[in-house]
Amino acid sequence: MSSLSVYHVSSPELPNKVLTHLEDIASTLAEQGVRFDRWHAVAKIQPGAGPEEVIAAYQENIDKLMTERGYLCVDVVSLNSDHPQKAELRAKYLDEHRYAEDEVRFFVAGRGLFSLHIGDYVYAVLCEKNDLIVVPAGTPHWFDMGEHPHFVTIRLFNNPEGAVADFTGDDIARRFPRLED
Structure with missing residues (x-):
């Protein structure tokens, strides 16, 4: 189940709130300029489907x-x-970073955090199948x-070479909960 846990930076051990309903997650993130939505495939995707089949199922x-x-x-x-x-x-993405362009991920299968x-808050968004962030x-x-990763994601970019991470040097990510397998 998708969820959003909102923490104050001073209390990584205890979230201020935890949301599990799509509308609540989407509206809370929208207040911060983050889009969260759900997509559904127009065609059934078979396990092991190639990238072309995956994209075709969500082409619209x-x-x-x-x-x-x-x-x-x-x-x-x-x-x-x-x-x-x-x-x-x-390990490549566990430290705080940012991109010069939007980071767009749609979870076809699996999950990621x-x-x-x-500002003074950390918004931990557990994305699962059908979630767009x-x-x-x-x-x-x-x-x-x-x-133990398991996911298939569709990524969208502005730059044909893909996004390049700019690491902030802040160790904040080490203080907050990780994805539990």
Whole structure:
């Protein structure tokens, strides 16, 4: 189940609130400029489907978002616990960073935890199947895929080379809960 836990930066051990209803999550994040939504496939996706099939199942939603926000590129990332570099890939995004462009992720399958550091608060968004999150450019955040990752995501970009992380150097991410497998 998707959820949003909101923490004050001074109390990473205890969230101020925990939300589990789509409307509550979406409206709370919208107040911070973050989009959270749900998409549904127009066609059934078989396990092991290739990127083209995955994109085709969500093409209408992808096209609409690309038109609305001017994104130029789309790809699919699939990662599971059998991946030989899963620990390195997880570690790559566990520290606070930001991008010069929006970070757009749609979860076709699996889950991941985005933690957004906005002002004096951390918004920990557990994204699961059918969840879309759009983290605005410049928003400090980190991402945890867990020790045993399992997800398929569609990513949208403005830059054909993909987004380049700018690490803040702040150790805040180490103080907050990680994704429990």
